[in-house]
Amino acid sequence: MKINGKATRSIWLEPDGWSVGILDQTQLPHRVGFLRLTTCADAAHAISSMQTRGAPLIGAVAAYGVALALRDDASDENLERAYALLLATRPTAINLKWALDEMMAAVRNRPREERVAVAYQRAKEICDEDVSINEAIGRNGLTIIEEIAARKKPDERVNVLTHCNAGWLATVDWGTATAPIYMAHDKGIAIHVWVDETRPRNQGASLTAFELGQHGVPHTVIPDNTGGHLMQHGLVDMAIVGTDRVTAKGDVCNKIGTYLKALAAKDNNVPFYVALPSPTIDFTVDDGVAEIPIEQRSAEEVATITGRTKDGRTETVTIVPEGSGVANYGFDVTPARLVTGLITERGIVAPSRDALERAFADHASRRRSSEAAE
Numbered sequence: 344m345k346i347n348g349k350a351t352r353s354i355w356l357e358p359d360g361w362s363v364g365i366l367d368q369t370q371l372p373h374r375v376g377f378l379r380l381t382t383c384a385d386a387a388h389a390i391s392s393m394q395t396r397g398a399p400l401i402g403a404v405a406a407y408g409v410a411l412a413l414r415d416d417a418s419d420e421n422l423e424r425a426y427a428l429l430l431a432t433r434p435t436a437i438n439l440k441w442a443l444d445e446m447m448a449a450v451r452n453r454p455r456e457e458r459v460a461v462a463y464q465r466a467k468e469i470c471d472e473d474v475s476i477n478e479a480i481g482r483n484g485l486t487i488i489e490e491i492a493a494r495k496k497p498d499e500r501v502n503v504l505t506h507c508n509a510g511w512l513a514t515v516d517w518g519t520a521t522a523p524i525y526m527a528h529d530k531g532i533a534i535h536v537w538v539d540e541t542r543p544r545n546q547g548a549s550l551t552a553f554e555l556g557q558h559g560v561p562h563t564v565i566p567d568n569t570g571g572h573l574m575q576h577g578l579v580d581m582a583i584v585g586t587d588r589v590t591a592k593g594d595v596c597n598k599i600g601t602y603l604k605a606l607a608a609k610d611n612n613v614p615f616y617v618a619l620p621s622p623t624i625d626f627t628v629d630d631g632v633a634e635i636p637i638e639q640r641s642a643e644e645v646a647t648i649t650g651r652t653k654d655g656r657t658e659t660v661t662i663v664p665e666g667s668g669v670a671n672y673g674f675d676v677t678p679a680r681l682v683t684g685l686i687t688e689r690g691i692v693a694p695s696r697d698a699l700e701r702a703f704a705d706h707a708s709r710r711r712s713s714e715a716a717e
């Protein structure tokens with residue numbers, strides 16, 4: 344998608360042909376900053392510090408992290424070390440493990456002298472596949488928006504609520520939840536997005552609002568606790584969120600607060616859709632609430648807030664009394680029963696074991712047999 348009118352992906356190979364460029368998302372929306380990753384440790388740090396983030400994108404960065412590690416040392420020992428270092432960066436999004444397993448499968452049985460080239464090739468494919476998957480998600484999700492638009496009066500717009508950032512900044516391009524929105528907007532459908540600010544890190548307010556604004560999509564940032572009120576007043580036609588992991592029976596893990604929006608949507612008969620690429624499905628996990636590891640991040644993210652001062656400086660201030668306890672759960676799980684449909688690259692899939700198995704039988708058997716081999 345575009346930044347200041349220039350087509351940009353969230354990750355790229357630098358002109359030197361080996362180092363990896365990413366946007367420094369901790370500087371958005373006030374500054375468009377770039378980072379050059381030259382080692383596996385750089386990639387791991389970028390993921391754990393959330394300079395780069397979003398389930399598909401951390402998988403892509405980790406894939407290049409393996410390539411960078413092998414460039415330094417293509418031994419089995421270093422490959423294992425890189426895998427372990429990158430896997431430990433963040434626990435919840437399964438795309439990270441998926442991408443690392445893909446890299447392992449690609450290079451493990453290759454001679455050392457071939458490993459670097461093979462790793463760069465597979466990392467590039469993972470990025471390109473992400474883009475084409477998201478385009479397909481966009482096309483499939485667009486049909487839902489078109490159906491809603493067809494029921495609207497000529498002066499009415501389609502109101503979509505989203506949480507966190509499942510936009511192009513969270514993927515290589517297009518985004519998952521945002522792909523149908525961008526396509527609807529590009530087609531001339533009057534669409535407006537309610538953007539949950541998404542405390543504590545404000546991915547909605549700082550990233551989703553930024554990218555929608557850059558693409559000219561009308562949007563309004565709302566405090567996280569506003570969605571229920573909007574739904575009660577008929578101001579939300581549908582919700583679309585992304586996800587970090589979908590279980591075999593269709594439970595959806597996503598940014599903390601997603602569950603509350605799904606509950607409010609159910610109570611108000613607002614369709615609640617989840618957009619995801621197939622690498623986000625974890626067929627080895629069944630009950631999302633019981634089984635998905637939920638990342639807990641630092642208290643500081645909750646106790647402070649960072650923003651731009653009137654004179655253009657970035658400043659972080661404390662908003663919690665000294666001595667108060669703080670909890671920072673990064674994600675929650677929305678049970679399948681609250682989800683209207685899963686927007687995937689293979690169509691709209693019901694959030695159920697049968698439907699997921701039918702749509703992704705190839706993935707299901709592959710994931711289970713690789714898990715059994717471990």
Ligand SMILES: CSC[C@@H](O)[C@@H](O)C(=O)COP(=O)(O)O
Nearest residue numbers: 396397398509513519585586598
């Ligand atoms: C297409 S991105 C899907 C999810 O990764 C996204 O909704 C989300 O929760 C991101 O969380 P983050 O903690 O910013 O990495």
